[in-house]
Amino acid sequence: MKKWLALLFGLFTYVVGIGIYFTNRLMFMRKKEDEFVRNREITAKRVNETEFHKLPKTKVMVASPFGYDLDCYFIHPYNTKKWVIFCHGITENKWNSIKYMNLFIERGFNSIIYDHRRHGGSGGRTSSYGYYEKWDLDAVIKELKKREGEDVKFGIHGESMGAVTAILYGGTIDDAASFYIVDCPFSDFTEQLKYRIKQEIKIPSWLVLPIGKYFLKMRDGYWMKDVSPQSVISNIQKPVLFIHSEKDDFILANMTKALFEKKTRDKKLFLAVNGAHAQSFNENRKEYEEAIDDFLETFSL
CATH class of the missing domain: 3.40.50.1820 (Alpha/Beta hydrolase fold, catalytic domain)
Known part of the structure; x- marks a missing residue:
């Protein structure tokens, strides 16, 4: 049971961490x-x-x-x-x-x-x-x-x-x-983000975008496809x-x-x-x- 709880907690932490990091990068891109x-x-x-x-x-x-x-x-x-x-x-x-x-x-x-x-x-x-x-x-x-x-x-x-x-x-x-x-x-937008993730983060976009799109909708009210x-x-x-x-x-x-x-x-x-x-x-x-x-x-x- 403890292993399952640790696994679930780790997955939850990953999802939340990816979602917040990804949407912060988008919503609050550093301005000149x-x-x-x-x-x-x-x-x-x-x-x-x-x-x-x-x-x-x-x-x-x-x-x-x-x-x-x-x-x-x-x-x-x-x-x-x-x-x-x-x-x-x-x-x-x-x-x-x-x-x-x-x-x-x-x-x-x-x-x-x-x-x-x-x-x-x-x-x-x-x-x-x-x-x-x-x-x-x-x-x-x-x-x-x-x-x-x-x-x-x-x-x-x-x-x-x-x-x-x-x-x-x-x-x-x-x-x-x-x-x-x-x-x-x-x-x-989705295709552009796939390209930028590949160039900047160098991890598969499928590890980020499915989570990121829901967090973006929750935090800023729109879907990437919009x-x-x-x-x-x-x-x-x-x-x-x-x-x-x-x-x-x-x-x-x-x-x-x-x-x-x-x-x-x-x-x-x-x-x-x-x-x-x-x-x-x-x-x-x-x-x-x-x-x-x-x-x-x-x-x-």
Whole structure:
């Protein structure tokens, strides 16, 4: 009997230990400090802080449906209905969005940059890789429509988790954007986790994921399968520009290629030659801008 009790206790300890460790890694992934991101972008000359502060802008705290505020800047140098909303990646903040914002301001668009939940100046306790973030994006869009009218035209640009957020918004909530630019998204959360477990922990994913998925549901309220861009991308009828660095070894470029194949029409694909994860713009700026210009021109955006 004692052996059985010891075995059961050991199994219980293993399950709980794996479940908590795994979900802590996901829910509370260590973020970059706001000042680090700001200084990095300024030092790399991707952000000119003086020019940014000169832009006409309104700071807006948008209420999330989950009870916290989202720290946003509505940047409006033009009297136009054309806007782009920028969604940054996990561990980043809105300072990382400014380089993309500048591209679209140069092309005559107003812009919104904001911090995702648990990042920057926004509230929220956990990161959910697009699951809750898509509803926060919806709240930002509703605020834009409230301010600019229901006839406002907007695109969404997302990087990494922000790209997943954009796809999940368009594929499950409302395909309301005029266009989407999705830079280095994963195609399926479960498959991405299997790959990262193999790379980082080097144990079979079947020892972790069956436990982790239940703990994630218990602790943060959603299933891994609910974060699957490949399952909803075909619902998006508006044009999508897919971007990925061929050398990305954090989220493999094959995931974006798979999403591109599942989108049946009105699509473009730009595979950057240089750069690691989320570095397509930083390492291929000329080609990145050319891909955007070709996309906007092709679909008259």
